[in-house]
Amino acid sequence: MILQLRGVTKQFGGLTAVKDVSFDLAKGEILGLIGPNGAGKTTLFNCINGVYPVTKGTVTFLGEDVTNSPTYSMAHRGLARTHQIVRPLNDLTVRDNVIVGACYGSKRMGLGAAADTADKTLEFVGLAPRSESLAGSLNVAQKKRLEMARALASQPTLLLLDEVLAGLNTAEVSNMLATIRRIREQGVTIIMIEHIMHAVMNLSDRIIVLNYGELIASGAPDEVAQDPQVVEAYLGDPELAAQLLEKEKEEDGATGNA
Amino acid sequence: MLRKGFLILLIVALGVMLAACAGETSAPAGDSAATGDSAGEAAGDGGQMATIGFTASLTGKLNVESTRQTNGLNLWMKQVNDAGGVALDGGAVQFQSTFYDDESNQDRVQELYTRLATEDGANFLISPYSSGLTAASSVIAEQYEKVMITTGAASDSNYTQGYTLVYQAYTPASKYLTGAVDMIAANSPDLKKLAIVHENDKFSTDVSTAAEEYALEQGFEVVLFEGYDSGTTDFAPIINKVEQAGPDAILGGGHFQDGSTFARQLAEKGVATEYLVLLVAPPEPTFAELGDAAIAVAGPSQWEPQAAYTAEAAEAGGMEWYGPTGEEFVSAYEDEYGEEPSYHAAGGYTAGLVLQAAIEKAGSLETAAVKEALDGLDILTFFGHIKFDTSEEAHGLQVGHEMVYIQWQKNDAGDLVKEIVWPAEAKTAEALHPVR
């Protein structure tokens, strides 16, 4: 097991954002994390990588109890993540952004090695031509790739992807999906939060569903899509519900794109 | 490679150029200063011209006192030059001044005095106003072997730092309030409890510490010894503390503003005391603006227009009389500046006068000769007795000059007037007490 959550609960004042969530994650797996807006998905990420201290429960990463470890120590242990709202280091170049990831990630490389890694990673995500631009000057899709590159450059064991597809156009989405597949091929375990259903259904080996902070379903994509509790949870958001139901039709729609 | 070399050269050139510009202008000198006395310019007929360098606080927190001091010095220079200068062996020497604005700021003083001593070729230096600025300038005077007369710089500590060319015109801080202790002992032998409340700066702390020591020696009890921060405007806590301690007399103060505010707030709170003696503020003519709160407030002064030091007194005391009489000085100053001279103005004039006496005696402008003359100087002027300590430990410390104590009293017409109440031989009225 790479990651184990046991009874993780997070309260903000009176509000319970995440309630008693437990799950396991095996090496090499892609786990989809879905749920309606405000279900506590990002909060759960924040609990896993130490942004928020958890109210209750434990997080075990690579066999060690890492509950409430500071964010940097999670990064050093090999956990990387991207943000739903991108957080580029605006006044640094794209390359420097990625070098930070490499320098301070799981390998804590020296500057020289980090620069090599950064160049390779930028090549990998297709940002090499912009590597000397300031991160602040990128467009949204590029910033998303930058986040990805930064996370990858840290040579993570586990990658948390928070809506990397949101705000991208169709071509950009399929590009990104291809990238994610290739990351998996390198043996990186992934948890991804995603609203674009066909993507998450296609990529994930397994899906867990959060609603009002509670884990309401877990299983293979097909099972989850048909789970009445999940469908009900999504009724509040007709668009998502429609996507969920149409999933069958779109099967394999994005594959074959390399 | 060639291009790189060129670039390096360019940057070095740029740097030096920028430095040069800075060198020219960052001293605020240039045009605002160097206004040599116009009378001095005419001394081209074989006579010599001596340059006196100093800085003054044209701006900054000390500008009022500093300006008066400069006025006094300029008056002296004008009078000497009008009289044809000082006669030396090689012909008469006249004086011109070079000065800069120090903004009452210690950072700039050394830069400016170095400039005066080297580039501007000053023969002699006069100190800036205030002890802190003077301490910084003394290092430079000594380093470049220029005689410096200090005025408006009373702290004793500057004269125990091993300087050999720095001479003090003022009575040192340690003597400022000892006379007040003597006065109280003489007038009201039954009073024993003193409160000393002083501004927490160099000068006032030196004064108060010395006064406390002296008072204890004289058998007084110091029931409160307390400092307050410079710039204090609310004395309520201090006054409450004074009332709690219940002293017979209150000594202390600092500079003009805090002193007059303290006096005012004491009056507002109706604090009863036999004597109230404050530094610096009471001798200032504007202290009278406090109205009734000023009545019976006393203070030490370096000099007062009424002080009548005379040639006869000099003779009696075995000293040489030098310079104008007090009356002559006051009327000349009033003609020139349209106001009564304060002791800062008299101090500035005296600094020049002392220098003149020493140059005359030395018959030379050479530092060594003038230094020797200053060491041996023992004169009485309108400002009082001038004599310097020549010991190694406290060279240049003023040992001749005495403070006078003034007190604000109401005359028969109901106007507030300053009367000299101490020392006994100089007094113009009996000290009024209690204050309230």
Add this chain to the structure above:
Amino acid sequence: MKKWLQPGLWIPLLLVAAFAAYPAITGSASARETMFTMIMSIGLASSLNILLGYTGYVSFGHIVFFGLGGYLGFWAIDELGWHLAPAVLLGGVTAGLLALLLGLAILRLRGAYFALATIGVNEAMKSLVMNLPFLGAATGMELNFSVYKSYGGPATALWMVYWSLAAIVLIITVVSYAVKKSKFGLGLMAIREDEDAAGIMGVVSSRAKTWAYVLSAVFPGMIGVLFFFKNGIIEPGSAFRLNLSIELLVMVMLGGAGTVLGPILGGAFYQRLRGLLLTSDLFKNIQLAVAGLLLLLIVLFIPSGAVGWLRERSDRLRRVLE
């Protein structure tokens, strides 16, 4: 390493060296005093830049390190009879230690709270020193003139102090460049851009910030000893002058925060501008207002300062100027 030959390093180094050498070329003591002020500003501004420019923490009370270092060094020379060199080191170490202690505490605060806390630290330290008799309390301390004699007379002593200052400022320039080009510096800049994101990427921000703070404090501590040794007198008011602290901020902003060259140009330009305004009949009385107007225009329209502005103009300049 190749990076030591980069123009980003040698341009600022040459510039500082040229400033420093100017009085030696003319041999004028008064030029030396003028340049002392300028080079000191450059050194202090460059030190502040490590915290302000690289790490993004606004310290309003940075002068506390100059003051405290100056005080301790002065005390060692005056009371313990130390030579200037170890005293300068003592000043640096004291300032560094204070920064280390403070770093563990107030660096947890962010943004405006940190800025306010630094003012508080400076004022607290000033009032504390005013109550410490061994440091001369409110009256401060004075050096006996004979001290200078052991350095070969006052003239030699003052030139020695000047060259020591120049050497320290050259070191600061190298350190500033080295930090900027290092992994440590990259971590600092990541903190400046987004402290939380930096943490998530693995930057141990509490530790990095503290070391940046220490580094930016050590040199002002050393410079303080040199300055007050030269002055021969130290008082609480001149050691912990909040105004100077804020002037340093202005210098860094003028030249460009976060660049190696910026604080150097900013320091030189600010001192020169002050000189110009003070000597101009038109501006003499309102020099502060003119400086304020200039600052406002820069903050509003060129927030990245002169060097930052140039770097934004062209990629070529960005490669040359650091």
Add this chain to the structure above:
Amino acid sequence: MFESILPFLVDGLLIGIVYGLVAMGLTLIFGIMNVINLAHGPIIALGMFGVYLFFTYMGFNPYFGLILMAGVGLLFGILIYFVAVHRVLNGPHLAGLLATFAVNMMIIGIGTSIFSTSFRNVDYSLGSVDVVGVTVTGTRLAASFVAILVTALLYAFLYRSRLGKNIRAVANNRVSAELMGIPSTRVLAISFGIGTMLAMISGGLLATIQPFTILSGSVYELKSFVIVVLGGLGNPLGAMIGGIILGLIEGLVPVFMKTTWVPVLEFALFILILLVRPQGLFGAKQ
């Protein structure tokens, strides 16, 4: 014992109430737009000079001068907002600090050249009053009274008037306030004006009880920092409580030790509060 510390207590309390008003403008502006106004000190000094000039040259009663200065302050604050603050509002916090500091330099620079740095007094007396056996000057008592009155009026304005409610809405969340149709720029400008007005009024009150120079504001700016941190940045009522605490410290500490230790304690407390309770002793959480 109590008898003997009573005068310390009364004086501390009275000046503390005025301190509360001194800091209120600073904390109000911070609460609404997250800007620490470094021009706060010079604005206080302008308030002092305003009352002084009206009194000395036009013979206006200082308390009437205070009302005039309130109007001047409002307009002046709105001017500062549009000249210096508006553009940097969404920038890094350093920009806000530096922009307001630039205003500070300009006011001090021009003020010094007009008024020099010599001390002024508003030569106005209301005599002395006996409060629970302690002699207190009338102007001091009046200053505390006016400070409380102004605080009450401010709260009435913030909680009763439409504009006040808009201000609170903008303070709470500027974006959603805009979505609700509140013109945030206008509201922010007026808020800055009100903050400036409060600073000017407090300056005017101080002028009636103490001498001052154009530079005096900086002393009160430093005090204001301590006060707002005590009471919680952004909380006007907290500022009043913080002011009273500061006044009591200044009044009572001298009973037990030398007055020169007062600033040490003040700033140590200031740092301590920042570290332990950055939201202030009574601060509402942001």
